[in-house]
Amino acid sequence: MFYVSVFFQYMGQYMKTKLQYxxxxxxxxxxxxxFQAVNLIFILVIFGHTSLLHxxxxxxxxxIYGFFLVPFALFGAFFNIWDFNERYIVRGELDRVLxxxxxxxxxxxxxxxxxxxxxxGVTGIIIMMYAGSRLHLELHWYDLFVFILxxxxxxxxxxxxxxxxxxxxxxxxxxxxxxxMMYNISNYGRYPIDIYNRVxxxxxxxxxxxxxxxxxxxxxxxxxxEWYIYSFLTPVVGIVxxxxxxxxxxxxxxxxxGAGN
Amino acid sequence: MVNAIEVEKLRKEFKSYSSRSGLMGAFRDLxxxxxxxxxxxxxxxxxxxxxxxxxxxxxxxxGKSTTIKMLTGILTPTSGKVLVNGMNPHKERETFVxxxxxxxxxxxxxxxxxxxxxxxxxxxxxxxVSDQDYKEHMGHVIETLDIGPLLDKPVRKLxxxxxxxxxxxxxxxxxPPLLFLDEPTIGLDVLVKLKxxxxxxxxxxxxxxxxxxxxxxxxxxxxxxxxVIMLDEGKIIYDGSLQHLKENWGEGKQIQxxxxxxxxxxxxGALTSDLQVEWRKGExxxxxxxxxxxxxxxxxxxxxxxxxxxxxxxxxxxxTEEIIRNIYEEGAxxx
Amino acid sequence: xDKYMEMIRIRFLMMLAYRTNYYTGILIYCINIGAYxxxxxxxxxxxxxxxxxxxEQMTTYVAVSWMARAFYFNNIDRxxxxxxxxxxxxxxxxxxxxxxxxxxMQGLGEGIFRLLFLSxxxxxxxxxxxxxxxxxxxxxxxxFILSITLSFIINSELNLxxxxxxxxxxxxxxxxxxxxxxxxLFSGLILPISFYxxxxxxxxxxxxxxxxxYIPSMIFTESFQGQAIINGLMFQLIWSVILLIxxxxxxxxAKKQLVIQGG
Numbered sequence: 001m002f003y004v005s006v007f008f009q010y011m012g013q014y015m016k017t018k019l020q021y022x023x024x025x026x027x028x029x030x031x032x033x034x035f036q037a038v039n040l041i042f043i044l045v046i047f048g049h050t051s052l053l054h055x056x057x058x059x060x061x062x063x064i065y066g067f068f069l070v071p072f073a074l075f076g077a078f079f080n081i082w083d084f085n086e087r088y089i090v091r092g093e094l095d096r097v098l099x100x101x102x103x104x105x106x107x108x109x110x111x112x113x114x115x116x117x118x119x120x121g122v123t124g125i126i127i128m129m130y131a132g133s134r135l136h137l138e139l140h141w142y143d144l145f146v147f148i149l150x151x152x153x154x155x156x157x158x159x160x161x162x163x164x165x166x167x168x169x170x171x172x173x174x175x176x177x178x179x180x181m182m183y184n185i186s187n188y189g190r191y192p193i194d195i196y197n198r199v200x201x202x203x204x205x206x207x208x209x210x211x212x213x214x215x216x217x218x219x220x221x222x223x224x225x226e227w228y229i230y231s232f233l234t235p236v237v238g239i240v241x242x243x244x245x246x247x248x249x250x251x252x253x254x255x256x257x258g259a260g261n
Numbered sequence: 262m263v264n265a266i267e268v269e270k271l272r273k274e275f276k277s278y279s280s281r282s283g284l285m286g287a288f289r290d291l292x293x294x295x296x297x298x299x300x301x302x303x304x305x306x307x308x309x310x311x312x313x314x315x316x317x318x319x320x321x322x323x324g325k326s327t328t329i330k331m332l333t334g335i336l337t338p339t340s341g342k343v344l345v346n347g348m349n350p351h352k353e354r355e356t357f358v359x360x361x362x363x364x365x366x367x368x369x370x371x372x373x374x375x376x377x378x379x380x381x382x383x384x385x386x387x388x389x390v391s392d393q394d395y396k397e398h399m400g401h402v403i404e405t406l407d408i409g410p411l412l413d414k415p416v417r418k419l420x421x422x423x424x425x426x427x428x429x430x431x432x433x434x435x436x437p438p439l440l441f442l443d444e445p446t447i448g449l450d451v452l453v454k455l456k457x458x459x460x461x462x463x464x465x466x467x468x469x470x471x472x473x474x475x476x477x478x479x480x481x482x483x484x485x486x487x488x489v490i491m492l493d494e495g496k497i498i499y500d501g502s503l504q505h506l507k508e509n510w511g512e513g514k515q516i517q518x519x520x521x522x523x524x525x526x527x528x529x530g531a532l533t534s535d536l537q538v539e540w541r542k543g544e545x546x547x548x549x550x551x552x553x554x555x556x557x558x559x560x561x562x563x564x565x566x567x568x569x570x571x572x573x574x575x576x577x578x579x580x581t582e583e584i585i586r587n588i589y590e591e592g593a594x595x596x
Numbered sequence: 597x598d599k600y601m602e603m604i605r606i607r608f609l610m611m612l613a614y615r616t617n618y619y620t621g622i623l624i625y626c627i628n629i630g631a632y633x634x635x636x637x638x639x640x641x642x643x644x645x646x647x648x649x650x651x652e653q654m655t656t657y658v659a660v661s662w663m664a665r666a667f668y669f670n671n672i673d674r675x676x677x678x679x680x681x682x683x684x685x686x687x688x689x690x691x692x693x694x695x696x697x698x699x700x701m702q703g704l705g706e707g708i709f710r711l712l713f714l715s716x717x718x719x720x721x722x723x724x725x726x727x728x729x730x731x732x733x734x735x736x737x738x739x740f741i742l743s744i745t746l747s748f749i750i751n752s753e754l755n756l757x758x759x760x761x762x763x764x765x766x767x768x769x770x771x772x773x774x775x776x777x778x779x780x781l782f783s784g785l786i787l788p789i790s791f792y793x794x795x796x797x798x799x800x801x802x803x804x805x806x807x808x809x810y811i812p813s814m815i816f817t818e819s820f821q822g823q824a825i826i827n828g829l830m831f832q833l834i835w836s837v838i839l840l841i842x843x844x845x846x847x848x849x850a851k852k853q854l855v856i857q858g859g
Contacts, residue, residue, distance in 0.1 A: 002389065009386040017374045027770030034777045041781065045791050046639055049646045054638045096370055098335045099363040100387055101355045181624040188631040195638035200630055254337045254351070257275060258330050 006102060010110040018116070028116050036123050039065060039187070054195045061191075063131035064218040068190050069124025071154030071213050076117030078109055079159035082179040084166040094256060105163070105249050137221060150217035150231070153238035157212045158186070160241030163249060170252030182208075190214035205230070212237050264344075265439050265471040266309040266332060271341035273302040273327050301327040303495035304341065311438065312469040314461070316482035316503070319492035320589060325475045328492070329443055332473070333363050346439055359388060362432035366444035369424065370431050371416045377427050378412040381434060388435035395434070402430050405460050422453035429457065433464070440464075442474045446481055458484045479582045493589060506584060513537075513555050518565060519548045519573040532568060536560055547572075552579070599693055600701045607705030618713060625662065625718035626725070632658045633726045647790045652729040653817045654788075659728055660816045661785050661809050663715040664744050668751040668808060670703035673775070676759025677768040686854060696847060699759075700752050707748060731818055739825050743812035746832035750807045753839040754779070760843065763850040784810025788819075804835035 018025055043065060047058040088094040088108065097107045165179060189210030193201055204211040217234045219227035278294040280286065302324040309315050319325045330336040331343060334350030334357055343350055346360045364370070371380040385395050403409050406426045411419060419427065425445065432440065442461075446454045462485065464470050476482060482489060482503065489506065491499035499506065529540045529549060537554035538561055553561050565571070633655050640651045649657065676699060679685050688695045722728065731737065758775045762768040780786055782805035789797055789810045800806055811828040814820040820828055 006386055009383055013372065013375055013379055013383055016379065017372075020374065024770065027774075031770045031773040031777070034774055038777050038781045038786070042786055045787055045793075048793065049791065050639050050641065050643070052641075054641070092368060095330065095335050095365065096368060098354065099333055099358050099361070100384075101359040101389075102387055103355065181621070181628070184628055185624065185631070188635070191635055192638070196631065196634045200627070200634065203627065256336065258327070258336055 003102070003106060006106075007110065010113065011115070014113055014115060025116055029119055032117065032120050033123065036069060036120060039190075040127070054192045056192045057135075059131045059134045060218075060222055063128055063135065063137075063222060064190050064214050066124045066127030066129075066131055067150075067218045067221070068154075068214040069127065070121045071151045071158060073117050073119070073121030073124060074151065074155040075158035075162070076120065077115050078113060079155075079162055080114060080117070081108060081112050081162065081166050083112075084108065085169040089169045089256075092258060095258060098253070098256070104253055105246065132221075135222070137223070139221075143221065146220065150220070150234045153235035154213035154217060156238030156242040157209050157234075160238070160243075160245040161186075161208055161210075163242075163245035167245070167248045167252040170255045186210045186213070209237050209241065263310060264308045265311045265313070265346060266307075266473070267342070267344040268308070268328075268332070269306045269342040270304045271302060271306070271328070271331065271343055272300065272304050272339045273324075273331060273336060274339045275299045275301055300495050302331070302338075305492075305495070305497050307490055307497065307500055309471060309473065311471055312465070313488060314465055314472045314486045315474065316486035316489040317473055317475045317492070318479075318482065318489055318585070319475075323492040324495040325492055326443060329441055329473070329475060333361060333441055334358060359435065360437055360439060362435070362437040362440045364428050364432045364440075364442045364445050366425070366442075366447040369416065370428055371424070373417050374415055376413050376415055377408070377419075380416065380427075380431060381412075384431055384434045390435050394436070398436050399430070399434060402433055402464075405463060406430055406456070422449050425449060425453065426457065429460070436468065437470070438468070439471045440473070442472065442476075444476055445474065446476060446478055454478075454481070461485060479580075479585060483581055491585070491588065499588065503581070507579075507581065513553050513579065514558060515577040515579055516551045516553055516558070516561065517543055517548060517573075517575040517577070518551070518569075518571055519543070519545060521547070521570045521572050523547055524549065524569060529565075532564055533557075533561055600697065603698055603701040604705035604708070607702050608709050621710075621714045622718050622721070625666075625714065626721050628662060629655075629659050629718070629722045630725065647788070649788065649790075649817070649819055652727055653819055655726060656729045656817045657788060657813045657819070659719060659722055659726075661813045663711075663719050664747060664809060664812050665785060666710040666715040666718075667707045667744055668748040669710075670706050670752065670755065672699045672703045672752065673755035673759040673762075673772055674768075675699065675702075676756070677762040677772060680759075680763050681768065689851070689854070696756050696760075696843070699756065703752050703755070704748065729817065731816070733818070736815065736818060739829065740812055740816045743815050743829060743832065746829070746836055747808050747812050749836040750804055750832060750839065751779070753836065753843060754804070754808075756843050757839065757846070760846045760850055763853070764846075779805060779808060782806065783808035784813065788814070804839065807832040807835050 040062070043058070043061050046053070047061070051057070053061060088097065094104070097104050097111075100107060161182070162179070165182060185208060187210075188196075188200070189204055189212070191214075193204060193211050193215050196204070201211075212230075212234045216227060216230040220231035276296055276298055278290075278296045281290055281295070305324075305328070317325055317328070327336065331338050332345055332350060334354045337351045346357065348357045348360070350357050370384075371377065372383070381399070403412070406429065408423070408426050408430060411423050411427060416424060416427070429445070440461075446457060449457070458481065461472060465472060472485070474481065474485065487502055487504070489499065489501070489503050490497055524547065526540060526542075529551075533540075533551075536557040538557055539552040541550045541552070542548075543550050551561055551565075562574070566574075636654050636658065637651065640646065640654070644650065646654075676685075679688065685695065688698075719728075723730070754775070758772055762771060765771055782789075782800055782803060784806050785808075789800060789806050792800070807828075811820075811832055815825055815828060
């Protein structure tokens with residue numbers, strides 16, 4: 001309960017700060033939209049040259065992309081701590097965080113919150129509805145709950161991977177340029193997993209399980225029965241990776257060396 | 262609770278590697294590295310009683326900040342025992358930090374973009390301070406520090422002195438029984454320094470708040486602390502009252518003579534060879550400073566004045582700053 | 597000139613110091629190329645060529661684009677924006693060198709490092725795993741080297757431009773992000789320009805972006821032949837000269853404003 005009320009307190013402050021810089025907000029929306037457009041354009045251009053991608057149609061691919069945007073937006077809003085090393089380790093901001101009576105990761109999540117990313121989720125839902133209507137998907141009343149479950153699962157997968165990456169800074173003093181590269185890899189989870197060979201498929205399923213943010217959960221809504229098992233593993237994998245990341249974090253904080261002064 | 266801080270054989274080691282020089286060296290570093298262990302804090306022990314104000318001093322890299330960070334739960338000790346407010350700081354971090362306040366002079370606790378009072382409100386929530394406690398306690402703090410007019414300004418628009426006062430207020434929102442101040446007066450002008458010192462004294466008296474303070478400015482310590490802990494290369498070299506330090510090290514006087522003609526070191530030395538005195542060249546032309554033991558003061562003055570023509574003569578107490586510099590030069594405290 | 601060489605060397609040493617980055621960098625590069633290889637295989641799925649490029653040419657195109665990117669890519673736009681924001685540019689201005697020149701040299705140091713220690717090993721490893729097509733023709737390599745040098749120049753100029761522009765705008769992050777996506781999309785990094793619909797290809801002729809990735813990669817995969825190579829290089833050369841103008845103008849304005857406002 002305490003954490004919920006702290007959350008809302010931070011959120012209130014966040015809104016106030018953001019409203020001071022309204023022009024920024026607008027530019028950020030636009031650049032987010034562009035980012036989403038890049039990937040959509042890729043899909044559209046590709047399907048200008050082929051009609052099926054390993055048995056998946058253009059509209060199915062677009063649907064997967066739309067789905068992916070929703071957990072990704074949630075991740076972007078709350079767990080996007082790619083500059084953790086720079087900000088908290090190198091500049092020593094973690095010192096301050098550690099002198100406050102709230103879990104350190106929770107504080108950092110609140111401080112780095114970027115609620116404007118949520119707009120990407122709206123874009124995602126619109127894209128899904130567009131693709132879904134062209135595919136004449138049948139939906140049941142419970143699909144809404146399945147959707148929420150999968151979205152949260154996907155978000156936790158992302159959060160788990162990126163928090164784990166951030167904890168690397170506790171062990172190594174490397175400035176992490178791994179993060180941007182990881183965004184590239186995360187894109188591959190949006191394509192039909194069976195186009196890849198075994199190694200990459202394995203990596204995208206169990207090591208960097210980005211397939212659980214795109215193709216696996218979407219397969220459920222697209223009625224691809226052969227993938228249902230994986231679809232329903234989404235929340236499980238999400239929780240496992242997230243819990244693992246929090247463990248790593250707690251172990252890492254113990255090793256924190258402080259910024260040089 | 263009698264002891265606010267208990268530290269026993271506390272040690273912190275850092276592993277670091279040295280880089281080889283040049284391009285080839287850097288390339289070799291890719292595969293193997295030379296590691297070495299640095300002991301930043303080396304088996305120190307001390308206790309601080311509730312309500313004490315203690316100055317924690319040492320040169321850069323002596324291990325002051327590392328100690329403070331272990332006491333506040335930021336760093337995990339390599340070995341040894343730390344008990345602060347009856348708790349182990351890094352083990353029970355979240356409950357523990359509720360009982361301390363921390364100010365890092367060089368790092369802001371406040372949120373850059375939002376108004377000061379918004380930061381306070383957020384911290385109030387974080388530290389679970391009730392509305393009534395907040396009003397009562399903070400009302401007083403805000404008034405004493407004279408920051409009322411600053412509350413609705415964003416932190417980025419404050420001057421350093423204004424910001425520092427707000428930082429101090431922020432660290433006290435939950436009225437902690439123990440306050441850590443790391444270089445609280447760094448870069449501040451004299452008036453702000455005085456105000457902050459006054460304030461610290463007041464809360465120490467009013468709430469019996471324990472204060473541990475690191476600083477480069479010895480006058481802070483003279484103004485506030487009866488006790489100092491002095492650190493050198495990770496070890497405590499002095500722990501005791503400032504008064505004691507002065508009596509043993511600051512005994513005697515400094516006498517500055519300005520001669521009308523040039524005088525050499527050798528002549529002065531020969532003149533006072535049987536007395537307890539040390540001569541040093543002064544800053545002005547033809548000026549010499551004698552560091553004299555109390556018993557020899559009149560003899561020294563007498564002999565010099567009769568032998569040479571004097572333009573000016575000054576007698577000073579030995580400054581604490583000077584005492585501390587002497588101690589570091591010798592690397593230990595005797596007596 | 598010496599001081600600029602020294603700057604390249606220092607950057608080089610800085611990059612070497614971070615070895616975790618180095619190891620993971622190669623690994624991630626391989627995964628990237630691998631994933632693209634399978635993605636393109638699926639897209640081709642039996643077709644022998646699309647837009648005149650075979651599957652081997654396509655995978656080589658992707659591998660080379662990413663390798664070249666490691667060379668031309670740098671963050672000097674962000675660094676400039678940050679130094680402007682934190683007011684460090686004023687102190688940089690009193691140093692005895694050209695600020696923008698120094699930034700470019702830092703970028704070059706970083707680029708050469710990544711080319712030698714990240715891209716080359718990465719390409720060797722991926723070449724063992726996937727069928728890539730490397731030309732044996734020495735002139736192709738010469739053209740390619742010339743071309744990626746020009747890529748570096750164009751991309752750095754765009755970065756300088758974006759960095760300096762942040763001096764006049766309030767929001768840096770959005771602007772820089774938008775610039776990055778435009779470059780990713782229109783430079784030919786993700787898709788060869790020839791895959792786009794005709795009208796888009798026509799429009800892109802009027803922008804410098806394809807000079808960054810598309811042209812060197814097409815030269816390397818020998819998808820460009822004869823006159824097309826010369827045209828491509830001319831395109832790059834002309835843009836690298838044209839872009840100097842807005843940079844100089846804006847930088848002069850920025851300096852003027854800096855003197856008046858005091859950063």
